[in-house]
Amino acid sequence: MCQLLGMNCNVPTDICFSFKGFCERGGVTDEHKDGWGITFFEGKGCRSFLDPHPSASSVISSLVKSYPIKSCNVIAHIRKATLGEVNLENTHPFTRELWGQYWVFAHNGDLKGFHPTLAGDYLPVGATDSEQAFCLILERLRRSFETKPAAGAIAAVLQEAADEISGHGTFNFLLSNGECMFAHCTTKLSYLVRQHPFSTARLKDKDIELDFSEVTTPDDRVAVIATEPLTTNETWIGFPKGRVLVFRDGHIADPVN
Amino acid sequence: MCQLLGMNCNVPTDICFSFKGFCERGGVTDEHKDGWGITFFEGKGCRSFLDPHPSASSVISSLVKSYPIKSCNVIAHIRKATLGEVNLENTHPFTRELWGQYWVFAHNGDLKGFHPTLAGDYLPVGATDSEQAFCLILERLRRSFETKPAAGAIAAVLQEAADEISGHGTFNFLLSNGECMFAHCTTKLSYLVRQHPFSTARLKDKDIELDFSEVTTPDDRVAVIATEPLTTNETWIGFPKGRVLVFRDGHIADPVN
Numbered sequence: 001m002c003q004l005l006g007m008n009c010n011v012p013t014d015i016c017f018s019f020k021g022f023c024e025r026g027g028v029t030d031e032h033k034d035g036w037g038i039t040f041f042e043g044k045g046c047r048s049f050l051d052p053h054p055s056a057s058s059v060i061s062s063l064v065k066s067y068p069i070k071s072c073n074v075i076a077h078i079r080k081a082t083l084g085e086v087n088l089e090n091t092h093p094f095t096r097e098l099w100g101q102y103w104v105f106a107h108n109g110d111l112k113g114f115h116p117t118l119a120g121d122y123l124p125v126g127a128t129d130s131e132q133a134f135c136l137i138l139e140r141l142r143r144s145f146e147t148k149p150a151a152g153a154i155a156a157v158l159q160e161a162a163d164e165i166s167g168h169g170t171f172n173f174l175l176s177n178g179e180c181m182f183a184h185c186t187t188k189l190s191y192l193v194r195q196h197p198f199s200t201a202r203l204k205d206k207d208i209e210l211d212f213s214e215v216t217t218p219d220d221r222v223a224v225i226a227t228e229p230l231t232t233n234e235t236w237i238g239f240p241k242g243r244v245l246v247f248r249d250g251h252i253a254d255p256v257n
Numbered sequence: 258m259c260q261l262l263g264m265n266c267n268v269p270t271d272i273c274f275s276f277k278g279f280c281e282r283g284g285v286t287d288e289h290k291d292g293w294g295i296t297f298f299e300g301k302g303c304r305s306f307l308d309p310h311p312s313a314s315s316v317i318s319s320l321v322k323s324y325p326i327k328s329c330n331v332i333a334h335i336r337k338a339t340l341g342e343v344n345l346e347n348t349h350p351f352t353r354e355l356w357g358q359y360w361v362f363a364h365n366g367d368l369k370g371f372h373p374t375l376a377g378d379y380l381p382v383g384a385t386d387s388e389q390a391f392c393l394i395l396e397r398l399r400r401s402f403e404t405k406p407a408a409g410a411i412a413a414v415l416q417e418a419a420d421e422i423s424g425h426g427t428f429n430f431l432l433s434n435g436e437c438m439f440a441h442c443t444t445k446l447s448y449l450v451r452q453h454p455f456s457t458a459r460l461k462d463k464d465i466e467l468d469f470s471e472v473t474t475p476d477d478r479v480a481v482i483a484t485e486p487l488t489t490n491e492t493w494i495g496f497p498k499g500r501v502l503v504f505r506d507g508h509i510a511d512p513v514n
Contacts, residue, residue: 044382045345047307063320088302097353100380120403121378123357125301146377 006225012070024205026055041178089126109170185239221250263482269327281462283312298435346383366427442496478507
C-alpha cells in the first residue's frame, strides 16, 4: 500500500511543512520506503520530483523539504510496492496531457484482476495497476468531451469510472489538472482546511511546529488531503466513501460547476 | 535562442561533468538564463528537473550538478526566451507518452509563422513553437504506426517532419524514447564519442578537468551532443545539416534499424 498527500489552495503556497512530516513515513515512522514522488503545478506547467529511493533519506526529498516551491495544486505519494517493481517508471505521481493541460494522478490501494482494455490514447509505461487506472480514466475523459468541460462534468465521468474500478479493490486517489483537485476515497483519506484565523500546527511524524498566522494573509485558504492525518492538534475530516470530491481554491467546491 | 545538451551511452552514466559546464552558460559564460531543464531516462521511466530560474544559480541545478544520476539517455536545455514567457510551462524538455513509452524533446531555434493544425492527440500546454513542433511530430508518429516500429522507420517520419518544420526556421532538436537519441541540426550542433582509451577532458566554461579513464571501464561508450562544444581539448564533430541522426549505445546507429 501507499500513502497520498495533496494540497489545493487559493493562493500559491509551499508544502514544506506537510511534506517534512509525510516523508518520515517513507522509512522512519512508517514502512512506505519504495520510492516517492511529488508534482507541483505552477501556472499551466508542472514539475515532478520522482525518486525510487526512500523519501525519509532521499537527497532529492531533502531538497524539496527545504526549498519552498509555491503552488495551488500539489500531489505527493510514498510507495510501498505491491504490484510492480521498485523503479522509476512505477513511481507516482503519473503525468499525461489532455485538452492541452497536464493531468497528474497518484493512487493508494491494490486493484485485483484489473486489466482494462485500453484504446491506446493513453498507455501505461510502468507495470502498476495505478497507472492503468489513470490511463483508463483519461481515455474516458477524452472520449467523453472533445474539449475541457466544467469540473462538474469531469467529476461525473470520474465518479462513474471510480465506481467501476473500485470493484477491483482499494481505490483512493488524487487527480489534478492544476485548476481543481479531484479526490476519491474507498477506505482511508482525510482532509482539513486551514483558513483565517490561522493557528499553530504540530506534525505527528516529526517534532516540528509551524504558526501559520505568521506565514499567511487573512485571505489564504489551504486544503490539505492525506491518507493519515499529518498533524496532532488539528481536526482532520474523514472523506465520505465512494464519492468523488472536487477541491478548488482551498475548499470543497459544491455544487460543482 | 537556446542551447541543447544530450547524452546517449551504452551503460548508465552520469552527466555531472558536462552539465556543470553547460549550466554556466545560463547566466555566467553566456546569456541563456530564462530557465533550464534536464530529463533522465532510467529504465522505462524518466524524471525531469525543470526550473524557470537561471541554470547557473538555480538551487535545483546545484543538486543535479552534484548528485550523480546514471542514465543511458539524457536531454538538457537552457533557454533564452524568444517566443513564450519565462515560466514553467515553456521550459524544455517536454515529455509525452506514445506507444507506452515516454518521449522527451528539446529544441533550439525559432520557427516563424509555424502554426500547425493539430488533430488533438497531443496538444501544447505552453506557448512555445517548440512544444507545437513536438506535438506535431508525435502526432505524425502515432498516425504512421500503431505500435512502435524500428528506429529506422521512426527516423524516416522524423526526417520528413523535420524537413517541413525547418522551412519555418532554425530547428535543431533532440528527441529520445529512452532507447535511442534522435538528433536534427539545421544550424549548429556538435557531438563527440568518448570511448576506450579514455583521457582527460577539460571544460570550456568552468575550470574543471576529469580523467575519464578513472571513472569508466574499457567497454563504456558515451556520445555527448551539444549546441557548442563543452570541452577545449577534445575533437567535436559538427552535425551534417538537415539530416536526422540516430544515436544508440553511445554512437551513431548506421544503418538504422
